[in-house]
Amino acid sequence: MSQSRPQVKDKVLQVAGFQKEREMKGEPSKEELIHIYRVMLLTRLFDTKSLNMQRQGRIGFYVPCTGQEASQVGSAFALRRDDWTFPTYRDVGVALIRGASLRSLVAHLMGNSNDPMKGRQMPSHWGFRTINFASVASPIASHLPVAVGVAMAMKFKNEDKVVLAYHGDGATSSGDFHSAYNFAGVYKAPIVFICENNGWAISLPVQRQTASPTLSQKATAYGFEGVRVDGNDVLAVYRATAKAVDKARRGEGPTMIECLTYRLGPHSTSDDPTRYRSREEVEEWKRRDCIEIFRSFLKKEALLSDEEDSRIRKELEEELNSAIAEEEQAPRPAIESIFEDVYSSEPWNIREQFEEAKEDFSKRM
Amino acid sequence: MPTINLVQAVNQALREEMRRDERIVILGEDVGKDGGVFRATEGLYEEFGENRVIDTPLSESGIIGTAIGMAIYGLNPVPEIQFLDFIYPAFDQIVTNLAKLRYRSGGQYSCHLVVRAPYGGGIKGGHYHSQSSEAYFCHTAGLKVVIPATPYDTKGLLLSSIRDKDPVIFLEPKKIYRSVKEEVPEGEFTVPIGKAKLAREGSDVSIIAYGAMLHVALEAAETARKNGVDVEVLDLRTLIPLDIDAVLATVKKTGRVIIVHEAPKTGGFGAEIAALISEKAIEYLKGPIIRVAGYDTPFPYTLEEFYMPSVPRIMKAIDKLMQY
Ligand SMILES: Cc1ncc(C[n+]2csc(CCOP(=O)(O)OP(=O)(O)O)c2C)c(N)n1
Numbered sequence: 001m002s003q004s005r006p007q008v009k010d011k012v013l014q015v016a017g018f019q020k021e022r023e024m025k026g027e028p029s030k031e032e033l034i035h036i037y038r039v040m041l042l043t044r045l046f047d048t049k050s051l052n053m054q055r056q057g058r059i060g061f062y063v064p065c066t067g068q069e070a071s072q073v074g075s076a077f078a079l080r081r082d083d084w085t086f087p088t089y090r091d092v093g094v095a096l097i098r099g100a101s102l103r104s105l106v107a108h109l110m111g112n113s114n115d116p117m118k119g120r121q122m123p124s125h126w127g128f129r130t131i132n133f134a135s136v137a138s139p140i141a142s143h144l145p146v147a148v149g150v151a152m153a154m155k156f157k158n159e160d161k162v163v164l165a166y167h168g169d170g171a172t173s174s175g176d177f178h179s180a181y182n183f184a185g186v187y188k189a190p191i192v193f194i195c196e197n198n199g200w201a202i203s204l205p206v207q208r209q210t211a212s213p214t215l216s217q218k219a220t221a222y223g224f225e226g227v228r229v230d231g232n233d234v235l236a237v238y239r240a241t242a243k244a245v246d247k248a249r250r251g252e253g254p255t256m257i258e259c260l261t262y263r264l265g266p267h268s269t270s271d272d273p274t275r276y277r278s279r280e281e282v283e284e285w286k287r288r289d290c291i292e293i294f295r296s297f298l299k300k301e302a303l304l305s306d307e308e309d310s311r312i313r314k315e316l317e318e319e320l321n322s323a324i325a326e327e328e329q330a331p332r333p334a335i336e337s338i339f340e341d342v343y344s345s346e347p348w349n350i351r352e353q354f355e356e357a358k359e360d361f362s363k364r365m
Numbered sequence: 366m367p368t369i370n371l372v373q374a375v376n377q378a379l380r381e382e383m384r385r386d387e388r389i390v391i392l393g394e395d396v397g398k399d400g401g402v403f404r405a406t407e408g409l410y411e412e413f414g415e416n417r418v419i420d421t422p423l424s425e426s427g428i429i430g431t432a433i434g435m436a437i438y439g440l441n442p443v444p445e446i447q448f449l450d451f452i453y454p455a456f457d458q459i460v461t462n463l464a465k466l467r468y469r470s471g472g473q474y475s476c477h478l479v480v481r482a483p484y485g486g487g488i489k490g491g492h493y494h495s496q497s498s499e500a501y502f503c504h505t506a507g508l509k510v511v512i513p514a515t516p517y518d519t520k521g522l523l524l525s526s527i528r529d530k531d532p533v534i535f536l537e538p539k540k541i542y543r544s545v546k547e548e549v550p551e552g553e554f555t556v557p558i559g560k561a562k563l564a565r566e567g568s569d570v571s572i573i574a575y576g577a578m579l580h581v582a583l584e585a586a587e588t589a590r591k592n593g594v595d596v597e598v599l600d601l602r603t604l605i606p607l608d609i610d611a612v613l614a615t616v617k618k619t620g621r622v623i624i625v626h627e628a629p630k631t632g633g634f635g636a637e638i639a640a641l642i643s644e645k646a647i648e649y650l651k652g653p654i655i656r657v658a659g660y661d662t663p664f665p666y667t668l669e670e671f672y673m674p675s676v677p678r679i680m681k682a683i684d685k686l687m688q689y
């Protein structure tokens with residue numbers, strides 16, 4: 001079974017020209033379009049590099065996002081700085097467009113002493129408080145009720161902030177998905193759910209994940225709007241999200257946006273997708289690569305020249321390489337980091353265990 | 366006799382028993398076409414088809430809840446939870462229905478099934494691919510908890526678990542899925558639930574361990590031998606029902622006890638063993654019961670080798686006890 005081709009009204013990039021006549025507020029300026037492109041490209045370069053580093057044993061694990069950059073970057077671009085995101089392990093593009101530094105991402109993958117997670121979490125389990133990018137846990141969909149809670153608190157405090165909560169197609173089967181959607185609907189929480197329907201939940205195709213013809217229709221059951229967009233069309237994703245975010249900000253409640261996209265790479269560095277899906281399917285989606293689509297649009301509109309394109313790529317590669325080189329120098333976290341942050345202050349048992357451990361560690365270092 | 370590893374032992378037990386008993390169904394995430402993320406169910410989908418090897422939607426409560434229903438209606442389900450760390454969405458089903466059905470219905474209903482889940486650290490899995498949460502299940506009346514440490518016991522105990530009349534939580538030490546190999550007979554044999562195994566005889570100190578920690582304990586025992594200390598190692602194999610006779614026998618023999626598990630120390634199963642020993646055999650003890658366990662913190666990533674009980678940590682405990 002293959003992921004069905006998107007059936008959406010909201011095509012932007014495949015039709016000629018940038019549809020300025022749409023009633024969207026805040027269309028990206030030329031500079032912003034180039035910025036979006038840069039971040040998408042950076043996400044791709046980061047992804048490729050990280051996969052390679054894992055293969056070379058320089059990092060332990062990685063969850064690639066190649067193919068999904070448009071869904072990630074296009075949606076998060078619609079936010080204000082003070083809004084929040086609840087990402088998944090795969091959302092590198094969200095982190096980058098929100099302004100996460102390359103070094104902090106690399107440090108996390110290496111689990112070194114500069115890692116904001118202090119080397120405690122497996123790679124791809126990000127969390128950056130400075131950019132309101134909530135901390136990731138592996139159990140699928142466990143973040144969704146929490147995201148709704150943050151949105152409810154924003155409403156409680158009479159703020160006009162919005163939460164963007166990301167999840168996959170597989171996540172829609174979990175109990176937490178349903179709890180989250182129901183609470184969001186009941187309390188009209190200022191939240192927008194971005195469902196990155198990439199066709200697969202490890203080896204299970206979306207058609208066997210649910211008997212519903214679409215995922216977006218699940219929102220209807222909870223009393224709010226669900227829309228489908230071409231998730232490989234960064235501007236379509238942006239527009240749908242901007243509209244939903246505005247709606248949430250106005251106090252008109254949640255929206256679910258189902259981005260139809262595709263995971264071009266393996267589920268994670270531990271996965272071998274040739275066991276469960278065909279090469280043809282992957283090739284078909286490669287031809288609809290979201291970065292290629294956006295690049296040809298920018299070129300057609302004379303917003304990006306070939307020279308500028310290669311200059312951008314070179315710049316980004318240099319930035320990335322130097323971030324990696326710097327982070328590879330950093331030592332691993334100090335031993336005491338195992339014992340910190342369990343509680344706000346240290347109980348006797350942890351103190352005692354730390355004292356014992358210190359002795360053992362000094363012998364083993 | 367072919368030499369196989371632990372994950373192959375799981376696969377062999379499932380395959381052979383599925384051929385013998387057509388009521389057995391496997392259900393879980395990625396268990397079908399993919400053969401399971403650890404390949405424990407490899408080839409079963411091809412042999413038994415999608416009605417008996419069921420790739421489920423991503424919902425652990427759905428997996429365990431429906432497996433309970435199937436069991437009530439006479440099937441013999443062996444659901445897989447991809448990592449023990451992901452069992453919590455099904456915790457309600459396990460504690461509320463699975464563990465209590467026989468008791469709450471006055472024995473009218475029962476639901477026998479085996480929940481298989483890889484558990485434990487040592488694979489660089491961070492917080493959510495490393496936990497050893499066996500104590501939660503041991504604390505719930507009505508569940509049996511089985512943790513094999515060798516390929517032979519894995520096959521024999523899995524077959525016993527599938528044939529048992531009670532729900533079994535069957536935890537597979539994924540750190541040693543591939544690294545521990547031994548000769549295992551093809552065909553039918555069982556290892557009884559509720560029986561520990563003396564993995565090594567000794568007279569000075571007893572180490573009580575299970576799962577991946579058995580092998581660390583054996584290594585420590587070998588190191589201790591070089592220092593002239595004779596260490597006995599008891600592999601529990603089943604936590605519930607605990608082989609109390611075997612525990613008391615080794616305690617009475619050596620009078621010095623170390624319990625090793627990678628789960629956090631506080632409230633871990635070691636505490637239960639220590640309490641039982643002090644209730645039933647305190648007069649035989651020459652020194653304190655020492656637990657070498659995971660720390661009372663979530664499971665770390667970069668520094669996991671320092672978190673897991675290690676040979677040096679066990680050696681320290683042995684040295685301490687030998688002063689008594
Ligand atoms: C509760 C839970 N069960 C199982 C897993 C193992 N697992 C990790 S990712 C995944 C599939 C997720 O699919 P989807 O929601 O579509 O997200 P994607 O990985 O495609 O981005 C599974 C089953 C998990 N992390 N959490």
Ligand SMILES: [Mg+2]
Nearest residue numbers: 168169200201
């Ligand atoms: Mg998916």
